[in-house]
Amino acid sequence: MSAAVQPPVSPAKSGAAGAATFSGSDSRKYNYFDPKGRRATHYEDMTVDVQPDPKRYLLQDWIISFADGTPTYSENWTEAKSSDWHAYRSIDQEWERTHYQRQSTICGMIQNVVENGRRAGAPKRFDPAWVKILQDHFGAYKHAEFGLGTATMQAQRYGYTQMINNAILTNSSYKIRFSQDLTLYLSEIGMDIDGFNTDAGKQHWVDDPIWQETRRAVETIGGATDFLEQYFAVNLIFEPLVGELFRSGFVMQAAASQNDFITPAVVSAAEGDYERNLANAVELFRMLMLDEAHGDHNRRLFGTWLHKHGTLAIAAAQGLQPIWSQPRVKVAQFPEALELAKNRLRAIGAETNIDVRSIVDV
Amino acid sequence: MPDSLSLTKITAQKGISIGEAAKRVADLGWTPSYVQEAMTFPTDYKIKKAPRDPMKQVLRSYFPMQEEKDNRVYGALDAALRGDMFRNVEPRWVEWMKLFLAIIPFPEISAARSMAMVARLAPGEELRTGFTMQMVDEFRHSTIQMNLKKWYMENYIDPAGFDITEAAFGRCYATTIGRQFAEGFVTGDAVTSANIYLTVVAETAFTNTLFVAMPSEAARNGDYALPTVFLSVQSDESRHIGNGHSMLMSIINDPDNHQLIERDLRYAFWQNHAIVDAAIGTFIEYGTTDRDKNKESYTELWHRWIYEDYYRTYMLPLEKYGIKIHHDDVNAAWERMVKNHYHHKVAQFFSVGWPLNFWRIEAQTDRDFEWFEHKYPGWYAEFGDYWKWYGKLSKPGETVMTFNTDTGYVYPHRCWSCMVPCLIRDEIICDEVDGKIHTYCSKLCHWTHKTAFAPTYEGRPTPAMGRFSGRREWEECYHGWDLADAIQDLGFVRGDGKTLVPQPHLRFDDRDMWTLDHVRGHTLGSPLLTIRGMTPEAREAHLADYRKGFKINPIH
Numbered sequence: 025m026s027a028a029v030q031p032p033v034s035p036a037k038s039g040a041a042g043a044a045t046f047s048g049s050d051s052r053k054y055n056y057f058d059p060k061g062r063r064a065t066h067y068e069d070m071t072v073d074v075q076p077d078p079k080r081y082l083l084q085d086w087i088i089s090f091a092d093g094t095p096t097y098s099e100n101w102t103e104a105k106s107s108d109w110h111a112y113r114s115i116d117q118e119w120e121r122t123h124y125q126r127q128s129t130i131c132g133m134i135q136n137v138v139e140n141g142r143r144a145g146a147p148k149r150f151d152p153a154w155v156k157i158l159q160d161h162f163g164a165y166k167h168a169e170f171g172l173g174t175a176t177m178q179a180q181r182y183g184y185t186q187m188i189n190n191a192i193l194t195n196s197s198y199k200i201r202f203s204q205d206l207t208l209y210l211s212e213i214g215m216d217i218d219g220f221n222t223d224a225g226k227q228h229w230v231d232d233p234i235w236q237e238t239r240r241a242v243e244t245i246g247g248a249t250d251f252l253e254q255y256f257a258v259n260l261i262f263e264p265l266v267g268e269l270f271r272s273g274f275v276m277q278a279a280a281s282q283n284d285f286i287t288p289a290v291v292s293a294a295e296g297d298y299e300r301n302l303a304n305a306v307e308l309f310r311m312l313m314l315d316e317a318h319g320d321h322n323r324r325l326f327g328t329w330l331h332k333h334g335t336l337a338i339a340a341a342q343g344l345q346p347i348w349s350q351p352r353v354k355v356a357q358f359p360e361a362l363e364l365a366k367n368r369l370r371a372i373g374a375e376t377n378i379d380v381r382s383i384v385d386v
Numbered sequence: 387m388p389d390s391l392s393l394t395k396i397t398a399q400k401g402i403s404i405g406e407a408a409k410r411v412a413d414l415g416w417t418p419s420y421v422q423e424a425m426t427f428p429t430d431y432k433i434k435k436a437p438r439d440p441m442k443q444v445l446r447s448y449f450p451m452q453e454e455k456d457n458r459v460y461g462a463l464d465a466a467l468r469g470d471m472f473r474n475v476e477p478r479w480v481e482w483m484k485l486f487l488a489i490i491p492f493p494e495i496s497a498a499r500s501m502a503m504v505a506r507l508a509p510g511e512e513l514r515t516g517f518t519m520q521m522v523d524e525f526r527h528s529t530i531q532m533n534l535k536k537w538y539m540e541n542y543i544d545p546a547g548f549d550i551t552e553a554a555f556g557r558c559y560a561t562t563i564g565r566q567f568a569e570g571f572v573t574g575d576a577v578t579s580a581n582i583y584l585t586v587v588a589e590t591a592f593t594n595t596l597f598v599a600m601p602s603e604a605a606r607n608g609d610y611a612l613p614t615v616f617l618s619v620q621s622d623e624s625r626h627i628g629n630g631h632s633m634l635m636s637i638i639n640d641p642d643n644h645q646l647i648e649r650d651l652r653y654a655f656w657q658n659h660a661i662v663d664a665a666i667g668t669f670i671e672y673g674t675t676d677r678d679k680n681k682e683s684y685t686e687l688w689h690r691w692i693y694e695d696y697y698r699t700y701m702l703p704l705e706k707y708g709i710k711i712h713h714d715d716v717n718a719a720w721e722r723m724v725k726n727h728y729h730h731k732v733a734q735f736f737s738v739g740w741p742l743n744f745w746r747i748e749a750q751t752d753r754d755f756e757w758f759e760h761k762y763p764g765w766y767a768e769f770g771d772y773w774k775w776y777g778k779l780s781k782p783g784e785t786v787m788t789f790n791t792d793t794g795y796v797y798p799h800r801c802w803s804c805m806v807p808c809l810i811r812d813e814i815i816c817d818e819v820d821g822k823i824h825t826y827c828s829k830l831c832h833w834t835h836k837t838a839f840a841p842t843y844e845g846r847p848t849p850a851m852g853r854f855s856g857r858r859e860w861e862e863c864y865h866g867w868d869l870a871d872a873i874q875d876l877g878f879v880r881g882d883g884k885t886l887v888p889q890p891h892l893r894f895d896d897r898d899m900w901t902l903d904h905v906r907g908h909t910l911g912s913p914l915l916t917i918r919g920m921t922p923e924a925r926e927a928h929l930a931d932y933r934k935g936f937k938i939n940p941i942h
Binding site: 046130 | 420424447460474475495498505522525526536544549556857881
């Protein structure tokens with residue numbers, strides 16, 4: 025249309041790295057955050073600063089607010105305080121690929137174990153008393169896992185950084201998957217066991233006195249309006265004192281003696297999940313406890329959370345005690361299991377600098 | 387051996403159906419009796435009916451499926467490198483990915499966060515599994531896109547701009563519209579943001595242009611990594627569309643909600659149009675070197691995806707529920723693109739402000755002109771000389787395009803609502819809202835701020851509705867600054883401390899690259915602060931002049 029137009033000059037014949045050397049042509053790392061170690065990990069590159077912050081790069085501040093003026097993300101959504109929320113990195117370093125690989129591996133493992141066990145006729149050989157425990161109590165417990173999963177799903181909206189929210193998000197994903205694992209596992213072995221009632225678990229969860237303190241503890245976590253209180257209560261309190269107590273302190277130990285080699289394999293996935301969720305949570309709360317400016321404030325705050333949820337969790341644990349007496353072959357003792365759970369909390373307290381004596385030494 | 391024998395048949399055992407599995411999983415919830423769940427995100431909607439999960443999927447099939455999809459994506463990226471993709475990729479295209487991929491991971495992760503907002507609102511548990519999967523999907527999308535961007539940074543000829551990506555996202559005048567988009571998913575009334583704006587409109591309608599149309603153009607420019615990633619992302623969207631529709635069906639039967647649904651569909655459709663069409667229309671048509679006249683233009687794609695698919699088959703059927711659909715809005719959006727050259731004006735704006743970008747934009751040339759004129763008759767008369775000026779002024783030492791008065795371009799006002807400037811000049815609206823003067827690009831953007839984002843709507847209290855906040859006009863942040871100082875403050879300078887990250891060309895040679903010294907001596911100003919400082923009479927005169935538009939001077 026016009027001979028006056030000069031075609032663009034593009035001396036480089038290739039669009040590949042190294043095809044030309046010029047200012048900035050070797051700048052091949054994300055350079056806007058300080059890695060925790062000497063070099064940024066892949067997780068850090070995928071995660072850091074994706075959720076912006078007016079204190080860092082958000083030049084125009086948040087541009088939509090809630091009706092009361094609260095911005096899209098607010099540091100005030102938790103009573104905990106931090107000098108630098110951005111310092112946190114999750115220990116498990118999860119991003120999407122590692123998350124799907126791990127979750128998918130677990131799904132495959134569980135499916136293989138259950139299919140092979142069923143093919144071998146294993147559920148029919150479970151001790152009848154054990155079958156009733158699986159039906160009523162293991163069936164009830166799946167709802168606790170679901171409650172923790174939905175609480176963390178809610179909590180992942182509120183964190184002040186992407187690193188915190190993604191750690192809580194994967195926590196939710198693990199808990200909800202495990203609640204579904206249990207649901208489907210019980211439904212499938214129920215097809216092999218005459219008279220197995222898959223609805224019994226929910227009935228026990230809602231009505232059985234054994235489970236009511238546990239349900240109260242889970243509902244209290246779901247009812248908390250401080251997202252970090254939820255994350256704290258799930259991983260630092262409920263899981264060691266109730267979740268792990270029931271899973272490791274009872275199911276994992278007792279199952280083999282009831283001719284059940286399937287259930288421990290299913291539950292082992294949750295124990296692996298918890299190790300990661302716990303490590304992530306400990307790292308965060310330790311950071312907040314050691315905060316030079318706000319450590320004292322956080323210590324007092326966590327003390328109130330510990331008291332509130334610890335008291336409920338101990339009551340929940342004690343409520344579950346009768347279950348330990350129900351297997352025909354008794355291999356696990358409740359007092360020992362509870363002491364192990366308390367030791368776990370002591371170890372968590374030592375890692376995070378949180379004084380847990382008021383809960384474990386009474 | 388009988389023909390029908392197979393390993394699957396030998397090992398098969400009775401299992402539960404997927405429908406039964408979904409039903410059992412949906413029964414995991416219960417009605418709390420000790421402590422009620424905290425309802426921390428407010429809504430003015432009433433939700434009485436439990437939404438159904440149309441997808442009936444459980445996580446044990448979801449995770450392996452997603453892992454398999456991931457394996458294909460990452461395998462394809464490895465194959466692209468082995469096939470030397472970057473040797474043949476068009477830099478014109480990849481440069482625009484610096485902007486696109488700076489924006490998109492935050493909207494994606496915002497969508498994950500928004501699942502927290504709807505999951506507790508909906509009675510019943512059935513759809514919570516759907517919301518859970520969407521939450522994890524969005525986590526997937528955000529981090530898989532960060533990975534793609536890192537991959538470009540490591541393998542493309544000019545990594546500058548990719549290396550500062552999330553910092554640039556927070557600061558750039560162009561990424562503002564992406565932040566408006568993303569914050570809209572998670573802020574304000576929970577149903578407005580997380581259901582209507584995000585799923586019912588953005589995901590159901592506009593992801594087709596984002597994640598289907600754009601990958602096609604990427605492939606035409608030698609980039610088969612972006613299609614691999616984004617078509618995999620798009621394959622998750624059908625679940626999200628299902629979630630959104632199911633939630634919509636749970637509120638639509640209550641006539642009390644109709645007024646709000648009508649409001650939110652208007653706001654969401656218009657703002658998605660204003661933001662997504664501005665960005666994606668520009669990327670697809672100005673980032674490409676493919677000028678095949680047989681391929682569909684962005685507006686033709688829009689007609690197929692938005693008009694035929696979304697408006698006719700999704701929006702219109704809502705009328706049978708008693709929802710008033712504003713057909714004129716759809717038509718107005720279409721006319722803005724076809725008659726008023728909306729996204730062409732956006733491309734013009736992005737290029738006139740190139741020193742404040744963090745990517746390169748090269749001039750459009752004769753070959754491009756022919757294609758544009760073929761697809762958009764009248765394009766050349768309006769934009770031909772402009773792009774010739776742009777090409778001429780791309781050499782360091784010329785007066786920078788943004789401040790070059792020879793061209794005749796007049797820097798636009800910014801729309802307070804969608805954050806895109808008021809580019810269709812005769813549609814600008816200036817009004818006092820909340821005691822302050824604001825400018826808007828269109829009637830609906832004016833309505834969005836003044837009427838929709840307000841504590842009452844048509845006499846009805848809407849206490850949950852969000853508010854516009856922050857320093858919404860980007861230009862105000864650097865009002866009175868020297869251009870070079872502003873660029874330095876933005877961090878859009880390369881490692882040598884002087885060469886700009888953005889360049890108005892694709893010449894990868896230091897001798898042709900602009901530095902801070904080339905752009906120093908020009909003062910940035912805020913059109914909004916300027917107009918607020920005018921007397922009412924001067925303001926009216928200024929607006930009358932603005933509405934007349936401008937004419938690009940001929941180039942000789």
